[in-house]
Amino acid sequence: MATRMIDRNGHRWGAAISAVVLYLGLIFDARWVAPVVLVALGIGVVFGLRYSPLGATYRFVKRTFKLSIPVVPEEEPPPRFAQLMGFAFLLAATIGFYPLDNAAAGWSLTMIVAALQTLLATTGICVGCEVYLIGKRFSARSAA
Amino acid sequence: MIVRLLVAVAVAAACGALALWWRKREGRLVEADGSFDRRDLGIGLRDRPCATIVEFYGEGCAPCLVVEKRLDHIAETVCDLRVVRFDAGERLDLADRYNVRRVPTLFVTDPDLRIRWRASGVPTEDAIMNALLGPEWAGRPNPSLADSDSRS
Numbered sequence: 001m002a003t004r005m006i007d008r009n010g011h012r013w014g015a016a017i018s019a020v021v022l023y024l025g026l027i028f029d030a031r032w033v034a035p036v037v038l039v040a041l042g043i044g045v046v047f048g049l050r051y052s053p054l055g056a057t058y059r060f061v062k063r064t065f066k067l068s069i070p071v072v073p074e075e076e077p078p079p080r081f082a083q084l085m086g087f088a089f090l091l092a093a094t095i096g097f098y099p100l101d102n103a104a105a106g107w108s109l110t111m112i113v114a115a116l117q118t119l120l121a122t123t124g125i126c127v128g129c130e131v132y133l134i135g136k137r138f139s140a141r142s143a144a
Numbered sequence: 145m146i147v148r149l150l151v152a153v154a155v156a157a158a159c160g161a162l163a164l165w166w167r168k169r170e171g172r173l174v175e176a177d178g179s180f181d182r183r184d185l186g187i188g189l190r191d192r193p194c195a196t197i198v199e200f201y202g203e204g205c206a207p208c209l210v211v212e213k214r215l216d217h218i219a220e221t222v223c224d225l226r227v228v229r230f231d232a233g234e235r236l237d238l239a240d241r242y243n244v245r246r247v248p249t250l251f252v253t254d255p256d257l258r259i260r261w262r263a264s265g266v267p268t269e270d271a272i273m274n275a276l277l278g279p280e281w282a283g284r285p286n287p288s289l290a291d292s293d294s295r296s
Contacts, residue, residue: 008206023152027145075204111155118159123166124207133202133233133247140233 014054016121082128171265193226202247
């Protein structure tokens with residue numbers, strides 16, 4: 001089965017949006033941003049990145065302003081895994097915020113996601129994608 | 145709120161610094177040593193391309209597609225250049241032997257398959273051309289310089 005492709009620009013745009021939202025959440029002590037971004041990432045992880053609300057905003061802006069930014073195709077599995085990593089961190093952060101009422105732990109975990117999203121948005125470095133590829137190499141090595 | 149603002153700025157600044165550092169070294173061709181085995185590259189004993197570029201790519205690697213396009217363009221421009229590509233995931237033996245830790249990684253060799261340059265990441269087309277056609281043509285005199293010498 002052919003691997004599904006996504007537009008790398010949409011992935012980076014989504015990372016920029018979520019990073020800004022998370023930074024603003026920290027500045028204004030709005031803990032609810034963690035579960036909100038968690039749900040946005042979760043939708044992408046479960047249904048595929050083309051259904052991610054973060055990526056949808058990119059397509060909306062591109063269409064509305066008739067931007068002729070060329071599509072940069074990328075295979076979906078590595079960025080989807082990266083979103084899964086972000087999801088896991090934000091899930092832990094949400095648990096830290098709400099049931100445990102531990103703001104320090106919650107914001108620390110949230111800032112890890114914000115930092116990784118900033119890196120992706122500004123440089124294209126996708127740490128989660130690299131982890132995915134390293135994992136694949138390890139699994140191929142152990143299978144060999 | 146000021147403390148939180150400072151923390152947010154500090155995290156963003158740290159990411160910015162890391163990004164700048166990364167950009168500086170990403171895709172930079174550095175001199176390297178070692179040599180490739182002809183059998184690994186499928187190049188016969190009598191075959192002697194002017195230079196060989198060996199690229200290790202990975203499945204699902206978007207930057208590898210950019211490198212691939214650039215190499216295709218260079219291969220059209222530079223005559224007698226050999227481009228050999230390996231899927232690092234499938235050829236773990238070669239990736240280990242040539243110390244490839246991430247993809248894309250590319251090597252520029254001279255006609256004897258001695259490694260002259262290597263880069264991890266996405267080098268610019270100019271950087272690759274410079275490695276090939278710089279003061280030394282992958283180890284041999286640059287043909288364009290040789291032409292101008294013979295004319296003068």
